[in-house]
Amino acid sequence: MRVLAAMSGGVDSAVAAARAVEAGHDVTGVHLALNRNAGTLREGARGCCTIEDALDARRVADAIGIPFYVWDFSDRFAEEVVDDFVAEYAAGRTPNPCLRCNERIKFAALLDRAVALGFDAVCTGHYAVLRIGADGGRELHRASDEAKDQSYVLGVLTAEQLAHAMFPLGETPSKAVVRAEAAARGFRVAAKPDSHDVCFIPDGDTRGWLAARLGEEPGAVVDEDGVEVGRHGGAVAYTVGQRRGLSLSRPAPDGRPRFVLEVKPASNTVVVGPKEALAVVELAGARTSWAGSAPDGLEDGIACEVQVRAHADPVPATARLVGGELVVRPTDPIAGLAPGQSAVLYAGTRVLGQTTVDRTARASPAA
Structure with a gap:
């Protein structure tokens, strides 16, 4: 060849x-x-x-x-x-x-x-x-x-x-x-050492790189009830699951750490809450592709495994097509999953396909 x-x-x-x-x-x-x-x-x-x-x-x-x-x-x-x-x-x-x-x-x-x-x-x-x-x-x-x-x-x-x-x-x-x-x-x-991080951000400072292109507008960090608990210098650099660098002025009532639950660019708001609120029980995406033929039975649901990060452990799940969306429900909640990430479906060692996550449902959703 x-x-x-x-x-x-x-x-x-x-x-x-x-x-x-x-x-x-x-x-x-x-x-x-x-x-x-x-x-x-x-x-x-x-x-x-x-x-x-x-x-x-x-x-x-x-x-x-x-x-x-x-x-x-x-x-x-x-x-x-x-x-x-x-x-x-x-x-x-x-x-x-x-x-x-x-x-x-x-x-x-x-x-x-x-x-x-x-x-x-x-x-x-x-x-x-x-x-x-x-x-x-x-x-x-x-x-x-x-x-x-x-x-x-x-x-x-x-x-x-x-x-x-x-x-x-x-x-x-x-x-x-x-x-x-x-x-x-x-x-x-x-x-030769392996390359890592984002190749077009060679110094690894993703937050600074984004700030230089999108600017930084200060805004509110709020809890799940919408109460302001801190200020940020620019919402776009925050990611779901982030714990460090939140600059909170009010501690949680129970004193436990808070994590980013959601980023809202329209209102320039970052929503934070307890770690358990990160647990995702369902994800869905419309931008789906298949590594070969689409599996049979998607309308009724298929058993599979879902992986949401390059080195994450796969989680048993069910997947089905609903109104043009691929809806995936893991048997155990997935922590810290954000819209924009890719959910790749497996059957054993075989890749079935993937969807880009558009929305998630949490066990304890933010207000």
């Missing part, structure tokens, strides 16, 4: 590209330039997509003997991921930019261009497994290494996208094995 290997400059995509070559595929490497500031270097950065990352990717491509290109997707990334991230926070929601990047850049923009150029598949260094299902279509499954499993952030992929995806690391038992293989191949990235 003709394979386009997406090479971030990290160790995972380097080894994935090398394995694709060894499997006999005709591989071409490509690094996506996602940062509009082309002068960015890695020094002090915690993300990815720097000039040094592009150079690291090129060195690996040279070492394994494949053609290599840099494609400028910075405008598309800014519009589809960065602008979406800002808009979601401005609306009081908590987005997942890595999931959006996979959905709209790596497996939409990149895959569309790859297919148009005659490539059969896009290869990435994600830790996930593709299997052939009973209907002959591809299924997305968890990786062998549970600690590195990235099926959650790939939960947005459709059947058509899975048909053109390749994840050579999915069955690898650990990241240590990948690093050892990279070292044996002579890759300089063998010991």
Whole structure:
């Protein structure tokens, strides 16, 4: 097959590209330039997509003997991921930019261009497994290494996208094995630290980054009864479940800590309350996609597991379609779930699909 290997400059995509070559595929490497500031270097950065990352990717491509290109997707990334991230926070929601990047850049923009150029598949260094299902279509499954499993952030992929995806690391038992293989191949990235946090906020200061773009307007922090218990410097930087940095002037009657229960941008208000008020007993979303065919029986409800964060434990649940919404009820409440997060459904190790959470119902809702 003709394979386009997406090479971030990290160790995972380097080894994935090398394995694709060894499997006999005709591989071409490509690094996506996602940062509009082309002068960015890695020094002090915690993300990815720097000039040094592009150079690291090129060195690996040279070492394994494949053609290599840099494609400028910075405008598309800014519009589809960065602008979406800002808009979601401005609306009081908590987005997942890595999931959006996979959905709209790596497996939409990149895959569309790859297919148009005659490539059969896009290869990435994600830790996930593709299997052939009973209907002959591809299924997305968890990786062998549970600690590195990235099926959650790939939960947005459709059947058509899975048909053109390749994840050579999915069955690898650990990241240590990948690093050892990279070292044996002579890759300089063998010991390169993993990127983390939001890649376009390299210093990790999400609150400051948002404030610079959305401004900071002081407002009220209120309890579940609407009584003002403090002031904030800008509601958009707060997230559901947050405990620290609330600047409360009035303690709770029982003296226990308070947590953010809701962010209301329209009134510039942050609602706080006790930890038990974070317990979500139902979530629903209209922006739903399926990793293959939609499961049978959704109108009546299906048994599944739901995962709401990349490294959260899955929770047994039931899911059903109601008036265009996917409504999910976990058997045990989920703490601190915010609108904007993605709820990915599983059946065992298989990813069924996902929905972006539009609303939640709590056991003890805020007023």
